[in-house]
Amino acid sequence: MDHFLPNGSTLVIRRPRVEDAAALLECFRQLTMETDFLLYSQAEAMRFSIRDEEDFIRQYLLQPRHLLLLAEVEGQITGSIAINQSRFEKQSHLGELGIAILRSHWNLGIGRRLMTAAIRWAIEHPSMEIIHFGVLANNEKAIQLYRNFGFLECGRLPQAAKTIDGSYVDLITMAKRIKNP
Numbered sequence: 001m002d003h004f005l006p007n008g009s010t011l012v013i014r015r016p017r018v019e020d021a022a023a024l025l026e027c028f029r030q031l032t033m034e035t036d037f038l039l040y041s042q043a044e045a046m047r048f049s050i051r052d053e054e055d056f057i058r059q060y061l062l063q064p065r066h067l068l069l070l071a072e073v074e075g076q077i078t079g080s081i082a083i084n085q086s087r088f089e090k091q092s093h094l095g096e097l098g099i100a101i102l103r104s105h106w107n108l109g110i111g112r113r114l115m116t117a118a119i120r121w122a123i124e125h126p127s128m129e130i131i132h133f134g135v136l137a138n139n140e141k142a143i144q145l146y147r148n149f150g151f152l153e154c155g156r157l158p159q160a161a162k163t164i165d166g167s168y169v170d171l172i173t174m175a176k177r178i179k180n181p
């Protein structure tokens, strides 16, 4: 489905294809350069090859219990959202969410649309009941986005991340029950 953004461009939210590997890797590397809110560093992102990225995409195509959606604006991959079901049987009702969008495309409502699509998928998932993730405590915008969707803070690991300037940041765990068993 096409979404019309406030800046006049068109957003397509879609599943990935193996051929997206180079563009998705480029997007990931760019993200680690322009935001300190992701746990991956720039150096770590540079270590991934296109082959690694192809395998990363294949894992979602082969395993329908996980979700990866891409945000494509005018043919450019500008972000993604993923939900990964826990590999443990005792936690098969848990899905861990991750989202990131290129800075050039922030504040256009792409995050809200990706969250809507991913949560809709999770509700249809046969066993997923709770979505959770960690977010750095200084990432106010992301926390607001999650609150808008009813996610609540349920834990905090003090000083869990060290930023580029050497200061420590807490990691907040947020979660939401999306359906009952």
Ligand SMILES: CC(C)(COP(=O)(O)OP(=O)(O)OC[C@H]1O[C@@H](n2cnc3c(N)ncnc32)[C@H](O)[C@@H]1OP(=O)(O)O)[C@@H](O)C(=O)NCCC(=O)NCCS
Residues within 6 Å of the ligand: 035, 037, 038, 099, 100, 101, 102, 105, 106, 107, 108, 109, 110, 111, 112, 113, 134, 135, 136, 139, 140, 141, 142, 144, 145, 148
């Ligand atoms: C967090 C992120 C995904 C948000 O994406 P986005 O497309 O810019 O978000 P949206 O435009 O949909 O806005 C989402 C909400 O953020 C809130 N928001 C926007 N600007 C804000 C600000 N400066 N401070 C606080 N909240 C803000 C609004 O409530 C907005 O919802 P609304 O438009 O319905 O009112 C994006 O900024 C990003 O990728 N950041 C870098 C990576 C990252 O932090 N990922 C999350 C790791 S846990």
